[in-house]
Amino acid sequence: MGLRSARWYSGEDDRNSYIHRAWMRRGLPESAFGGDRPHIAIANTASDLTPCNAHLDEVAESVAHGVWAAGGVPLDLPVVSLGETNLRPTAMLWRNLAAMATEEMLRANPIDGVVLLGGCDKTIPSLLMAASSVDLPALVVPGGPMLTGHFRGVPLACGTDVWRLSEEVRAGTLSREAFLRSETSMVRSRGHCNTMGTASTMACMAEALGMTIPGTAGTPAPDSRLLERSHAAGELAVELVRRERRPSQVMTRGAFLNAIVTLAAIGGSTNAVIHLLAIAGRLGVPLDLDDFDRAGAGVPLLADLQPAGRHLMDDLYRAGGLLALLREVEDLLDPAPVTVTGRPLTAYLAEAEIWDDGVIRRRAEPLLPDAGIAVLRGNLAPRGAVIKPAAASPELLRHRGRAVVFDGVEDLRARLDAPGLDVDETSVLVLRGCGPKGYPGMPEVGNLPLPAKLLAKGVRDMVRVSDARMSGTAYGTVVLHVAPEAAAGGPLARVRTGDPIVLDVAARRIDVDLPDGELAARDPVMTGHARPARGWERLYVDHVTQADRGADLDFLAGSGGDAVGRDSH
Template sequence: MALRSSLWYSGNDRNSYIHRAWMRRGLPREAFEGGKPHIAIANTASDLTPCNSHLNEVAESVAHGVWEAGGVPLNLPVVSLGETNVRPTAMLWRNLAAMATEEMLRANPVDGVVLLGGCDKTIPSLLMAAASVDLPAVVMPGGPMLTGHFRGAPLGCGTDVWRLSEEVRAGTLSREEFLRSESSMIRSRGHCNTMGTASTMACMAEALGMTIPGTAGTPAPDSRLLERSHETGRLAVELVARERRPSRVMTRGSFLNAIVTLAAVGGSTNAVVHLLAIAGRLGVDLSLDDFDRTGSGVPLLVDLQPAGRHLMDDLFRAGGLAAVLKEVEDLLDPEAVAVTGRPLVEHLAGAEIWDESVIRRRADPLLPDAGIAVLRGNLAPGGAVIKPAAASPELLRHRGRAVVFESIEDVHARLDSPALDVDETSVLVLRGCGPKGYPGMPEVGNLPLPAKLLEKGVRDMVRISDARMSGTAYGTVVLHTAPEAAAGGPLAKVRTGDPIVLDVAARRLDVDIPDAELAARRPATTGYAEPARGWERLYVDHVTQADRGADLDFLIGSSGDRVGRESH
């Protein structure tokens, strides 16, 4: 097999001389001889992405494995998006990170790649890039942090931030006590310890077959993470030898396995837009309706925040993702393979549940039907999603009066006003926060509740938006409403006082006014100024709606490796 890197390094002409000579800063001559594959380590380590700050250590273990297997490891820092720091939202740059990584893989003399990610957008962007360039690739997730404690109770990062901050607003927790919890929330290296988006996407990578089975959920400080990193480096060399590419691993069956997994673990709604985007890069036929069809009837087996009680290190000690998938093995595609070359289901044979309070048996689920529900109606002709596992059961069928906010700034300005005309039966509607509208589709869909209702003991209300919400969040929240208001969707025509009808069982989301009246209304404007230049301008002009993964329209579809023309 002719290695891709040999196009740069083989031969005795001036250009091959230049390529080898400039890389000889530590690489021996043998690195360019004997058919040694060059493996990029696409590394999202960054001090400004705190959940990924330990990935340089992980990269070292990967490199040891690559050397041991006869390859040449090459650290390749790529765009890193820190969910907690980047403003206005990391999602604005997911597609940019994917595009930049894709082009760097395509442009450089590498034969395969190990994808190191952890924070919410890093694994999705890396998988999108790998899908587009289609070089042999494997994911090594950075792992969740260990559980911190406050006043003797475990803290779920993200989920307990929302909970405790609402208690402050309700007057049941002092601000001083709230701030005391800050140093306890983040106990160690690693990403969020709830089943938020970071944990979810690590599980999705494994369900798609793109990690060594048994990797997802290994805590970041656990020495077994470095052991698995070494093994992943070794496997990357094998992937090149066997030409095992993402397009051979991530098939339609793999994506359906991911949807089953998403329901069984109670994963983040953000996985919907990420999986759609990854499938779009491969040209795999996957639609929003597949999430409802395949996820419907799948039980919730993992008792983790935000849908349950426990946290990620509990899931790992209880048997991990493999034990969960073993319980729903009959729902998985038996032919979908992992990067090992064997069907994913073959790796489940020895899986055991060691703590049934964390991982429930199929016969005793946390919820019998936990799939992401896809809603349609005159408010969401392109679809909207809700996570029933994180919602209040009594609100899954609800009729209430709309209270409309034009932007998240409008929420901040008016939500806690005593004059706000709202009660616990109202439906909070937020618009102007979709892919184009903000832009970037920020995680603001889990609107805080009005202070005067919190003081009355109200802890959940129906909320509807064209935004996303954090995977660590909870509540009866309808998200990703498509088309969004800024793209002319019906959400732009809703007025305060309109009756909103939510019926999750019937998969409906409607404003109960005559169709003719809705059609005749002029849409509201959010007042957000469209960007004039740069990435934001390109993004707004080309981003698709949430039901297509919010990717850029010109990046959808299989691309493959195209070695550029040589020029010096």
């Protein structure tokens, strides 16, 4: 096996090799440069400004111990870290930047393989996108969810209870003082959100794709078994290099279809749709929105977790974890794709047990019999939109209502609670100008809050339609990712307040009940922010694709696998 890193170090009389070795001799043994010890980067998204990933330095130490134990050389590689709770206007604006920066660091440095450490929403997707493009041997260690906090004796669901409690304050049923007191109880420990939000979903997606050691996803961040798994990941990274097992051999089309089945069975975040499309695009794997409907159709919801259910992520781990859940739908999984261990994911299911079937439902008693992400089309979304039925109100899944249109977040904030807003509980709230190009960055504002006067009447859900995303911790009857977005000239830009909107999830339709000719004849409302003048935002707006293609940059799709060809000096 010829190691890639040897090209930097193996020329004994070469000046460049001398420089590479001399500057790396800061504690590394002589054998590190012998050409037979794989150099393993630990792509680490630890950051104090990404609170959910702040513990990953400790995880990295365990990975490093595993790399040494297996005969490799571990190398810490801090990479761009995106903190969902802090970044403005939205972390999604920088997912592609983080992926591109990580890709180039993996490509440019003398490494043979990489362990990817992520947790917070965008970190695992960006790392997988980068690894897919470079196609060096790689695996993921998810940072894990936090332990559950409690307030007044009641478990708190990260994110989900922020939305719920803040609406209760607006409705006048919870005091501002009580709301603020709950803040100190929300985050009990290290780790990411404890709901089946985007962070937990993407950890499960990494496992379903075969990119983790099976059984790792969902291990709570403070649990010592996470460090044990991290050590094992370091050892496995060395083996991956020696066996030349690459992401493109693991993340096949069958693996993506397994991920879609998993997404439905866990009631995962709608954000996974965009991330999976982007990762597949990097690999050149054919995957589109219709695959989510086909592969997810008829898959039961088995994880009784918030926001779709009752429990939280440490309950899932206690109840048997992801593998126990997947055993219930094993017949729906493709047994062919291999994981990073070289064995299929399905090979790990036989010994998995459900220890609490109130958390992980049996196949015969699901939370919902058909829970996949529904893909909608119609004259309002010619290229598709998505809705998560598991988080919606069943009575609203077929609905006709009068549109109340908001042109961007600023307009929404200015008018939503105005006493004179012409809205009732049958209305359909429409938010536009918040897609990939329009905001830019496609923020998580699709689950727009309800008008205060309706909250006061006891209304807690309405049909909402947007070209934005929503947090995986959110809930409601929310149609998202409408494509093309308004800022790209989609039909959403031509909708007016008062237009009848018809939602029929069973028929997979979202329409404006107007003749197509009438809608097309209207002048579009120019939504979204002005085109950025410079920097990353300018590059992003000029090249980002629509949601149905993963909102990646158009020049990065299908560009993977050429790490070896860029090593000349």
